[in-house]
Amino acid sequence: MKISYHLGLLSVSVLVAACASSAPSPQTDLAAVESPAPVASSDPRVKFKDGERYLRDLSANLQIPRDEICKELSQYDCMTDAFRIVLGGVEAPNLLVNDPIESAALTSPIALDRVALHVCTNRVKLDQEKPEQAVLFQAGAFGKKDKAKKPDPAWMHQTADTIYGSVLMRTPSEQEVQNLVSFYDQVRDGRAANSKEVAADWVTLSCFAVASSLEAVFY
Amino acid sequence: MTSLWSRRSFLRNASLGAAGAAVAAQASQGAYADEAAIERARNPRFLIVLSSFGGANQVDAFLSRRESEIPNAATLNAYPDSLVQNIGEFRAIDLKSPTIGAIPASFTANQSNFVRKHSNDMMVITHTGTSVNHFVAQQRSINGNAAWLGRTLQEATALTYGAGYPIPNVHLVNGTGFTERGTDETMPAYVYGERAPTPNLWPLSLDGYKGVVGAPSRGLFEKARAFRNEQLDPSSAFYRTFSGSQRVKHWTSIRGDALRGVEAEDLITKLMLFPDSEAMPLTAHGLKGSEIGQKVREAFPNYEFDPLEAQAALAFMLLRYGVSVTVTLGPDGSAVFKKGVKLGEGGLGEGDIVNPPISFDFSHQANREVQALMWNRQLMIADRLITLLKSEEFRDGQSFWDRSMIYFATEFGRTRRRPNNAMTFGSGHELNNGSLIVSPFANGGHVLGGVDPDTMLTYGFDPETGRPEPGRHMTEPEVYSGIAHALNIDTSGSALPDMRAMRRSA
Numbered sequence: 001m002k003i004s005y006h007l008g009l010l011s012v013s014v015l016v017a018a019c020a021s022s023a024p025s026p027q028t029d030l031a032a033v034e035s036p037a038p039v040a041s042s043d044p045r046v047k048f049k050d051g052e053r054y055l056r057d058l059s060a061n062l063q064i065p066r067d068e069i070c071k072e073l074s075q076y077d078c079m080t081d082a083f084r085i086v087l088g089g090v091e092a093p094n095l096l097v098n099d100p101i102e103s104a105a106l107t108s109p110i111a112l113d114r115v116a117l118h119v120c121t122n123r124v125k126l127d128q129e130k131p132e133q134a135v136l137f138q139a140g141a142f143g144k145k146d147k148a149k150k151p152d153p154a155w156m157h158q159t160a161d162t163i164y165g166s167v168l169m170r171t172p173s174e175q176e177v178q179n180l181v182s183f184y185d186q187v188r189d190g191r192a193a194n195s196k197e198v199a200a201d202w203v204t205l206s207c208f209a210v211a212s213s214l215e216a217v218f219y
Numbered sequence: 220m221t222s223l224w225s226r227r228s229f230l231r232n233a234s235l236g237a238a239g240a241a242v243a244a245q246a247s248q249g250a251y252a253d254e255a256a257i258e259r260a261r262n263p264r265f266l267i268v269l270s271s272f273g274g275a276n277q278v279d280a281f282l283s284r285r286e287s288e289i290p291n292a293a294t295l296n297a298y299p300d301s302l303v304q305n306i307g308e309f310r311a312i313d314l315k316s317p318t319i320g321a322i323p324a325s326f327t328a329n330q331s332n333f334v335r336k337h338s339n340d341m342m343v344i345t346h347t348g349t350s351v352n353h354f355v356a357q358q359r360s361i362n363g364n365a366a367w368l369g370r371t372l373q374e375a376t377a378l379t380y381g382a383g384y385p386i387p388n389v390h391l392v393n394g395t396g397f398t399e400r401g402t403d404e405t406m407p408a409y410v411y412g413e414r415a416p417t418p419n420l421w422p423l424s425l426d427g428y429k430g431v432v433g434a435p436s437r438g439l440f441e442k443a444r445a446f447r448n449e450q451l452d453p454s455s456a457f458y459r460t461f462s463g464s465q466r467v468k469h470w471t472s473i474r475g476d477a478l479r480g481v482e483a484e485d486l487i488t489k490l491m492l493f494p495d496s497e498a499m500p501l502t503a504h505g506l507k508g509s510e511i512g513q514k515v516r517e518a519f520p521n522y523e524f525d526p527l528e529a530q531a532a533l534a535f536m537l538l539r540y541g542v543s544v545t546v547t548l549g550p551d552g553s554a555v556f557k558k559g560v561k562l563g564e565g566g567l568g569e570g571d572i573v574n575p576p577i578s579f580d581f582s583h584q585a586n587r588e589v590q591a592l593m594w595n596r597q598l599m600i601a602d603r604l605i606t607l608l609k610s611e612e613f614r615d616g617q618s619f620w621d622r623s624m625i626y627f628a629t630e631f632g633r634t635r636r637r638p639n640n641a642m643t644f645g646s647g648h649e650l651n652n653g654s655l656i657v658s659p660f661a662n663g664g665h666v667l668g669g670v671d672p673d674t675m676l677t678y679g680f681d682p683e684t685g686r687p688e689p690g691r692h693m694t695e696p697e698v699y700s701g702i703a704h705a706l707n708i709d710t711s712g713s714a715l716p717d718m719r720a721m722r723r724s725a
Contacts, residue, residue: 039456039459039460040459040460040462040463041460041461041463041464044460044461044462044463044464044467045464046461046464046466046467047466048466072420072423072430073423073430073499073500073501073504074432074500074503074504075500076420081417081420082417082420082423082424083420083423083424084416085393085414085416086414086424091416092394094553095393095394095416095417096393096394096395096551096552097393097394097414097416098394101414102400103408103466103469104466104469104470104473105413105414106385106386106408106409106413106473106477106478106481107386107413107421107424107425107481108470108473109427109470109473109474109478110424110425110426110427110478110481110482111423111424111427113427113428113444113474114423114424114426114427114428114431117427117428117431117434117440118431121431121432121433121434121435122433125433173454173456175454176451176454176455179446179450179451179454180451183443183446183450186439186442186446187435187439187442187443189438189439189442201435201439204434204435205435205439205440205442205443205446206443208440208443208447209443209444209446209447209451210447210451212447213447213451213452213455213457214452214455214457214458214461214467214470214471215452215455215457215458217470218457218461218464218466218467218470
């Protein structure tokens with residue numbers, strides 16, 4: 001793995017490599033915060049959650065019908081039509097792919113990110129269209145009168161809790177909630193803190209981050 | 220890992236610009252191996268495996284024989300003298316038939332045009348395999364029967380030249396032994412084949428953001444990715460528990476800079492073969508087709524309904540844009556009909572069957588017709604690929620074709636016997652055969668080996684001189700070695716034989 005990562009960097013363009021040089025690599029980051037956790041498995045074995053299972057879980061948890069949850073070009077199912085093979089599926093009748101890929105393809109994380117972004121964008125859009133049936137982006141972001149200058153902490157906490165509960169089916173730790181809350185400032189990005197658009201972006205991207213996390217992808 | 224830049228890195232970026240491959244080396248500077256990898260990537264050789272599912276038989280093509288040349292011609296697969304053409308050292312069969320065995324579908328097939336046009340780069344080698352099981356024999360055609368640590372030719376090519384390429388080894392055809400992963404697990408992850416099963420939608424998997432309508436801005440999306448990678452995941456109990464998993468390590472490695480490298484090349488646009496249309500509403504989703512899409516679609520006008528033409532079109536784009544150093548394509552087991560053909564309405568017209576079911580293996584029903592039809596199809600694809608590759612400059616006046624090889628990999632030959640003087644007959648699987656290789660690096664213009672007139676089985680050649688050697692049979696490792704060495708792949712320590720005769724130059 002080390003070698004592949006290392007050599008994979010040879011393909012990075014000048015522009016991106018320059019950007020990347022200012023941002024620590026994921027592996028380094030993970031290593032940096034890794035601590036000798038008492039829960040570390042001595043024989044860590046995880047399985048990749050193939051695309052169909054992944055989408056069915058999200059469909060059930062985010063309350064979007066499976067056949068509507070992710071459409072490429074507004075008409076091709078993300079799993080069945082677009083990314084079935086790179087997301088670990090099989091398709092024997094036409095593509096003759098009888099076995100899932102043995103390890104994630106170079107395009108697998110990109111496809112997974114794309115699917116997660118589709119799903120979360122879709123969910124927040126539906127929440128805005130029918131607030132009374134909202135799942136993630138619920139009312140009260142800026143207080144009961146919707147006039148607060150910044151997001152209501154209780155609302156943020158509740159939203160973070162809902163995202164983790166919906167996507168990963170568990171309650172987040174306090175640290176995880178704080179991570180999402182602090183992420184709001186990054187999403188704000190110079191815009192007014194009490195902008196509904198900022199709040200919607202925060203919910204969408206928080207959902208994306210959780211839905212494409214390692215915990216969501218593997219089991 | 221260092222993010223320093225070296226002079227060589229920039230030189231390399233500049234030199235690969237012609238290929239459209241922006242490459243930035245962040246390799247550990249001063250490491251000889253890295254420098255060597257960079258140098259090889261600057262001067263790649265491209266391997267195109269045009270797989271020929273079902274047994275592409277040489278004695279039905281470039282090694283065909285006239286009835287007048289074969290003592291037992293009535294019961295062996297020798298052709299009427301009038302059908303066999305001599306073009307240099309090669310033979311060619313042009314055949315027009317009213318049927319494909321029992322299928323009432325007429326067709327016209329031609330081999331001679333390709334031979335006349337490309338004979339200088341054509342090399343036919345004889346060999347005898349070790350399996351008549353489709354899948355096993357397909358695997359052995361690309362790994363030489365585990366000739367070199369179980370590495371496939373595609374993996375060896377990607378290992379040698381692919382370090383600077385976003386996706387060095389792409390498999391456009393799937394479900395065959397020609398694209399089966401090799402057994403050497405010690406190589407970098409990028410070496411192994413990446414499946415691209417659907418040429419129209421696969422490019423969408425090359426960018427995590429573009430085309431997702433209604434999503435927050437790209438900048439915010441990238442922040443969310445960084446937030447996930449740097450804060451959210453590391454703080455989770457899941458990560459602390461399973462961070463030692465190889466799968467988790469692999470995932471976190473490829474979703475980092477390697478991922479951004481693929482996206483930075485804007486491959487979602489460059490490789491988008493299909494134009495904006497009702498079926499592919501690109502513009503409405505903030506996407507657009509490739510700049511060279513029109514040119515490629517003109518070369519492969521049936522890309523919409525013929526999977527092989529779509530594969531070939533994408534294969535060219537992968538090479539042209541410096542994405543890959545090896546691509547594997549080919550027909551699978553599916554029948555392909557001309558667009559608009561309606562079955563069950565009174566017979567098929569001329570050329571309505573583009574690809575018979577099970578491809579070359581339909582020779583079980585009608586050997587000569589199927590071999591003619593399928594060879595015609597494969598040669599047409601190869602000719603168009605070569606033409607496109609010749610039309611694009613790689614660097615310094617060299618075309619992409621000047622650096623390419625097409626290997627018509629096939630699993631075995633077909634049995635040589637036929638009912639007395641039959642024109643239409645079925646054939647079985649036969650270990651003995653040969654392969655067509657087309658490349659400026661191959662010993663072009665030559666047939667290496669020959670055909671025994673008593674059996675119509677092929678015999679081998681001297682590995683050094685290429686002189687025919689009746690009684691000798693070339694092995695799978697020898698074929699593998701000859702191809703690898705023609706591609707200038709360093710096989711030191713492998714004990715593979717030197718097959719000097721298969722190379723144009725030493």
